[in-house]
Amino acid sequence: MRGETTAGNGGLLSVRILLISNVFPPGFLGGYELGALDVARGLQRAGHEVRVLTSDYFPDDDNQMPELPAERVLQCTEPSRALIPVSLNLQRGLYMNSHNVRMLAQSVLRFSPDRVVCFNLLGLGVLGIIRYLVSAGLPPVIYLMDDIFKDLRNAAELRRRFLHVFGNLDFVKAADFVMMSANLAEQVETSLGMPVARKVIIPGWFNAGPAGENRPWTGNKANHIVRFVYASRVAPHKGIDLTVDAVRGVLERGRSDFVVDVFGAGDVTELLQAVTAYGIGDHLRYQGCPAKEELLLRYREYDAMLFPTREQEPFGFVVSEAAWARCIPVMTAGIGAGEWFLDNWDSLKISRTASDLTAAMLKLLAMPPAERDLMQRRAQRTASHHLQFDRAMGTIQEVIAQQSRERTGPSNTARTAELAIEVLDDMWGRISRV
Numbered sequence: 001m002r003g004e005t006t007a008g009n010g011g012l013l014s015v016r017i018l019l020i021s022n023v024f025p026p027g028f029l030g031g032y033e034l035g036a037l038d039v040a041r042g043l044q045r046a047g048h049e050v051r052v053l054t055s056d057y058f059p060d061d062d063n064q065m066p067e068l069p070a071e072r073v074l075q076c077t078e079p080s081r082a083l084i085p086v087s088l089n090l091q092r093g094l095y096m097n098s099h100n101v102r103m104l105a106q107s108v109l110r111f112s113p114d115r116v117v118c119f120n121l122l123g124l125g126v127l128g129i130i131r132y133l134v135s136a137g138l139p140p141v142i143y144l145m146d147d148i149f150k151d152l153r154n155a156a157e158l159r160r161r162f163l164h165v166f167g168n169l170d171f172v173k174a175a176d177f178v179m180m181s182a183n184l185a186e187q188v189e190t191s192l193g194m195p196v197a198r199k200v201i202i203p204g205w206f207n208a209g210p211a212g213e214n215r216p217w218t219g220n221k222a223n224h225i226v227r228f229v230y231a232s233r234v235a236p237h238k239g240i241d242l243t244v245d246a247v248r249g250v251l252e253r254g255r256s257d258f259v260v261d262v263f264g265a266g267d268v269t270e271l272l273q274a275v276t277a278y279g280i281g282d283h284l285r286y287q288g289c290p291a292k293e294e295l296l297l298r299y300r301e302y303d304a305m306l307f308p309t310r311e312q313e314p315f316g317f318v319v320s321e322a323a324w325a326r327c328i329p330v331m332t333a334g335i336g337a338g339e340w341f342l343d344n345w346d347s348l349k350i351s352r353t354a355s356d357l358t359a360a361m362l363k364l365l366a367m368p369p370a371e372r373d374l375m376q377r378r379a380q381r382t383a384s385h386h387l388q389f390d391r392a393m394g395t396i397q398e399v400i401a402q403q404s405r406e407r408t409g410p411s412n413t414a415r416t417a418e419l420a421i422e423v424l425d426d427m428w429g430r431i432s433r434v
Contacts, residue, residue: 013401014047014048014049015048015049015113015114015115015400016048016049016051016111016112016113016114016115017043017048017049017050017051017113017114017115017116017117017400018051018052018053018107018108018111018113018115018116018117019036019039019040019043019050019051019052019053019116019117019118019119020052020053020054020104020116020117020118020119020121020124020129020140021033021036021052021053021054021118021119021120021121022054022055022057022074022076022119022120022121022122022123022124023054023055023057023058023076023120024036024037024052024054024070024072025037025065026058026065027057027058030233031145031204031315031316031317031318032119032120032145032146033119033120034292034317035119035143035145035204035317036119036120036143037068038205038207038389039117039119039143039393039396040052040068041068042389042393042396043393043396043397044067044068046393046397050068050069051069051070051071051107051111051113052068052069052070052071053070053071053073053074053103053104053107054070054071054072054074055072055073055074055075055076055123055124056072056073057076071103071107073103074097074099074100074103074104074124075092075097075099075100075124076093076123076124077092077093077097077123077124091158092125093122093123093124093125093126093151094122094125094126094127094149094151094152094155095125095126095127095128095158095162096125096127096128096162096421097124097125097128098125098128098422100124100125100128100129101125101128101129101132101418101421101422102418102422104129104132104133104418105132105136105414105417105418108136108138108414109414113138115138115140115141115400116133116138116140116141117140117141117143117400118130118133118140118141118142118143118175119143119145120145120146120148121142121148122146122148126148126149127162127166127169127172128421130142130171130172130175131166131171131421132417132418132421133175134171134174134175135171135417135420135421136413136414136417136418137413139174139175139176140175140176141175141176141177141178141399141400142175142176142177142178143178143396144177144178144179144180144184144188144314145180145184145204145314145315146184146314147184147187147188147191147312147314149188149191149192150187150191151191152191152192152193153190153191165424166424169192169193169194172192172194172196173194173196173197173198175198176198176199176200176399176402177196177198177199177200178199178200178202178396178399179199179200179201179202179314180201180202180203180204180314180315180336181201181203181314181315181335181336181337181339182201182336182339183312183313183314183334183335183336183339184314184315184336185199185201187312187314200395200399202392202395202396203315203320203336203337203339203340203386203387203392204315204316204317204319204320204336204337204387205317205320205387205388205389205391205392206296206317206320206321206323206324206383206387206388206389207296207388207389224257225257225258225259226257226258226303226304226361226364226365226372227258227259227261227301227302227303227304228258228259228260228261228302228303228304228305228306228330228361229260229261229262229263229298229299229301229302229304229305229306229322229327230243230260230261230262230263230264230305230306230307231262231263231264231295231299231305231318231322232264232307232309232316232318233264233265233266234262234264234265234266234267234268234271235266235267236267237309237310238264238266238307238308238309238310239306239307239308239309239310239332239352239357240262240266240267240271242308242352242353242354242357243260243262243284243306243308243357244271244274244275244278244280244284245354245357245358246306246308246354246357246358246361247260247280247283247284248278248280249354249355249357249358250283250358250361250362250365251280251283253358253362255362255365256283257365258283258361258365259282259283259284259285260283260284260285260306261285261287261302262284262285262286262287263287263288263289263290263295263298264289265289268286271286272286295321296321296325299321299322299324299325299327300325300326300327302322302325302327303327303328303364303372303376304327304328304329304330304348304361304364305318305319305322305323305327305328305329305330305331306330306357306361307319307329307330307331307332307335307337308330308331308332308350308352308357309331309332309335309352310332310335310352311332311333311334311335311352312335313332313335313336313337314335314336315335315336315337316331316335316336316337319331319337319341320337320383320387322379323341323346323347323379323380323382323383323387324380324383324384324387325380326376326377326379326380327376327379328346328347328348328364328372328375328376328379329341329346329347329348329379330347330348330350330357330360330361330364331347331348331349331350332349332350332351332352333349333350333351340382340386340387341379341382345375345378346375346378346379346381346382347375347379348360348363348364
């Protein structure tokens with residue numbers, strides 16, 4: 001392949017990689033965007049030329065990361081940003097956005113990438129982008145940290161009209177999929193209505209940093225009280241309401257030798273109002289939204305991580321990060337991260353109820369310090385053996401290396417594919433307006 005040289009990274013040659021994401025840091029919404037940033041930087045360190053194609057979701061992001069060239073020219077029709085009808089938002093965000101196809105075609109022609117890695121395409125016209133890349137001879141690696149196809153389940157008529165013009169979804173089979181968990185893979189296959197043959201599971205990671213920068217805290221954690229941490233979106237789907245109720249439940253059962261520190265952005269005002277109304281401020285404390293690097297270090301101050309998130313959680317990076325810091329994960333059973341941990345061995349798994357979370361907290365409060373310390377060390381060992389970022393990067397590069405298909409034609413293939421898809425888009429638009 002033109003311009004490729006050995007990068008000394010386990011067989012993957014140095015290549016040009018176009019990375020597509022609906023949102024890309026420095027502004028971010030959650031772990032998906034931060035995960036994309038980790039991968040982009042990891043690929044750069046491995047000797048690859050990386051360029052990012054994304055939206056200007058946060059207007060102040062322009063030119064904030066000069067080490068990662070980014071074109072912020074895509075339209076992202078996320079519901080929180082798009083002042084258009086929901087049906088049109090879905091049509092452009094999931095199925096097709098002609099503007100984004102044009103911008104992608106221009107980027108392909110200018111950059112001439114050897115590989116394309118797609119992260120979160122939701123809001124960009126998911127299927128249109130994948131269809132274009134396959135038609136242009138650049139079947140992508142689709143890196144899924146969430147089910148970007150989930151709306152296919154909820155818009156049967158729109159899906160029928162789309163398939164009437166585009167034929168079927170078989171073009172998706174040309175892509176290689178990276179998924180965070182078997183739980184997520186099952187969700188995606190249900191949404192697509194077909195199995196995904198070429199897929200690999202890469203779990204969410206922690207990044208130990210250079211020279212042991214984020215090495216685990218090894219001193220004695222405060223044994224006079226048990227310290228819990230909640231570090232996620234302050235929102236019901238992540239379980240902040242269950243956390244508040246569990247704190248009340250523990251206090252009602254006569255235990256007050258604990259504290260829960262909450263980190264994160266979101267419904268903070270509602271949280272503080274609940275804390276005041278219930279009089280639990282001595283035991284549930286909001287600690288702000290520090291930078292990720294600071295939070296990774298602070299995990300070492302805590303005994304356990306509370307993560308009563310939704311059952312459909314694809315993974316949960318915070319579990320890997322907390323476990324590395326010898327912080328016992330207390331998490332909803334069945335989520336992606338739970339696939340790597342054993343209940344009552346290196347974690348506690350709960351049903352997503354306040355009563356079960358209360359019981360888990362009481363169990364840790366009653367646990368002898370030596371037994372709690374043993375569980376903490378087991379959690380750290382699990383993270384160290386399976387969830388390090390360097391291990392994930394090795395697998396990511398193997399997936400990219402295995403994608404040996406080269407572009408199927410000269411550079412004008414990209415333009416031809418764009419024009420063909422725009423014709424289909426116009427036909428589909430006419431049908432959808434009927």
